Amino acid sequence: MEAPVHIDEYNPAWPALFEAERALIAKTIGPWLAGPIEHIGSTAVPGLAAKPVIDIMAPVVNLTDSQPTLERLRALSYCYFPYRSEVMHWFCKPSPELRTHHLHLVPFQSPLWFERIVFRDLLRNNPDIANEYAQLKRHLAELHRYDRELYTDSKAPFIARVMRDHGVRPAHEVK
Numbered sequence: 001m002e003a004p005v006h007i008d009e010y011n012p013a014w015p016a017l018f019e020a021e022r023a024l025i026a027k028t029i030g031p032w033l034a035g036p037i038e039h040i041g042s043t044a045v046p047g048l049a050a051k052p053v054i055d056i057m058a059p060v061v062n063l064t065d066s067q068p069t070l071e072r073l074r075a076l077s078y079c080y081f082p083y084r085s086e087v088m089h090w091f092c093k094p095s096p097e098l099r100t101h102h103l104h105l106v107p108f109q110s111p112l113w114f115e116r117i118v119f120r121d122l123l124r125n126n127p128d129i130a131n132e133y134a135q136l137k138r139h140l141a142e143l144h145r146y147d148r149e150l151y152t153d154s155k156a157p158f159i160a161r162v163m164r165d166h167g168v169r170p171a172h173e174v175k
Helices: 014-032 068-076 111-125 127-143 148-165
Strands: 038-040 054-060 079-081 089-094 099-107
Touching: 014 038, 014 054, 014 068, 014 099, 038 111, 054 111, 068 079, 068 089, 099 111, 111 127, 111 148, 127 148
Parallel strands: 054 099
Antiparallel strands: 038 054, 079 089, 089 099
16 A cells, blocks of 8 residues: 655755765665766755655666666665666655655666756746646645555646746657
8 A cells, every 4th residue: 555645845854854865875876876866856845845755866877787776775775666667766765655765766867867857946946836836736636645656647747848838858758
């Protein structure tokens, strides 16, 4: 049973929680990292309401060569799932029922890498877009409380529109 979707008001402790986890991840999978570990998602945007789950994106050279990290991250209580395995290695911590962290191992400077960074930065720099996104997330959390995948998929049109409005092609449109 997966944890239900709920949205909390912004918690100023989220950046410190990210930093603590970033240090653990870097120590555990450092040889496979190809760049900086990034705090992404809504918890990375000051003032933005979010699911209280710290989203972390760690850059790897490629998914094949980073396979050994799947086992190493178990030591930090990360559970691997082959979600979108063609573009990333995805983990949650400590379990699907109780999530405190999501970890995305993504090829560095891939379309998905850029999309996640650009969208985070657009939200950080545009309060009107961030407020619109918060309203959408609250609405979708009510509609899809027990279906995380549908909740996530339902945000995609908004993200794609915002990206296009700012001159960036969403990752799924980049071939």
